[in-house]
Amino acid sequence: xxxxxxxxxxxxxxxxxxxxxxxxxxxxxxxxxxxxxxxxxxxxxxxxxxxxxxxxxxxxxxxxxxxxxxxxxxxxxxxxxxxxxxxxxxxxxxxxxxxxxxxxxxxxxxxxxxxxxxxxxxxxxxxxxxxxxxxxxxxxxxxxxxxxxxxxxxxxxxxxxxxxxx
Numbered sequence: 001x002x003x004x005x006x007x008x009x010x011x012x013x014x015x016x017x018x019x020x021x022x023x024x025x026x027x028x029x030x031x032x033x034x035x036x037x038x039x040x041x042x043x044x045x046x047x048x049x050x051x052x053x054x055x056x057x058x059x060x061x062x063x064x065x066x067x068x069x070x071x072x073x074x075x076x077x078x079x080x081x082x083x084x085x086x087x088x089x090x091x092x093x094x095x096x097x098x099x100x101x102x103x104x105x106x107x108x109x110x111x112x113x114x115x116x117x118x119x120x121x122x123x124x125x126x127x128x129x130x131x132x133x134x135x136x137x138x139x140x141x142x143x144x145x146x147x148x149x150x151x152x153x154x155x156x157x158x159x160x161x162x163x164x165x166x
Contacts, residue, residue: 030069035062037145038076039161041154045082047166048089049128055166056080056125057132060142073141078164079156080148084121088113098127122148 040059044052058064062074088096096113117124125148133139147156 028067028069030067030072030074032072035067035072035074039079039156039159040076040164041079041081041156041161042164042166043082044080044125045085046087049086049124052080052086052166053125053128053132056146057129059164060129060133060145071138073138075142075145077145077156077159077161078147079154079161080125080146081152081154082150083125083148084117084150086117086121086124093117098123121150 042052042056056078059078060075062068062076065074068074093114094112097110098113098116100109100111101107102109111119113124126143126146129146130143133142147154149155
């Protein structure tokens with residue numbers, strides 16, 4: 001049956017000469033104004049940091065949708081609660097170091113996971129997810145759709161987020 005199909009040079013589409021049909025194949029490209037974004041809430045209580053971050057990053061990019069387009073932000077909004085109760089495996093609580101720079105000479109600051117989870121638990125999840133998103137303007141737009149809260153309450157109840165079990 002493969003001999004019946006050929007690419008028609010004149011029309012630039014797949015031609016089925018046996019049945020006399022002309023089939024044009026088009027690639028779907030999502031438009032930024034036609035993207036439907038949903039809100040999801042994720043409970044990080046007892047979940048492993050890397051496993052939850054990969055799923056969040058994938059949802060922020062929109063890779064779970066059939067209309068995913070790499071150069072268009074097709075992702076959903078994600079609200080993370082209980083960020084202070086996220087878990088890490090092994091001895092990463094003491095050994096994992098987060099670095100930041102003030103911009104001044106000698107301004108490299110380092111803090112361990114266990115100190116950062118006490119000081120700013122939101123930054124732990126934000127840092128993990130941000131590293132998994134594209135670098136550039138599109139990645140920053142995707143990252144802005146992530147809302148992280150240390151405790152069980154969040155300020156996005158008006159958006160009626162659906163519970164996402166990871």
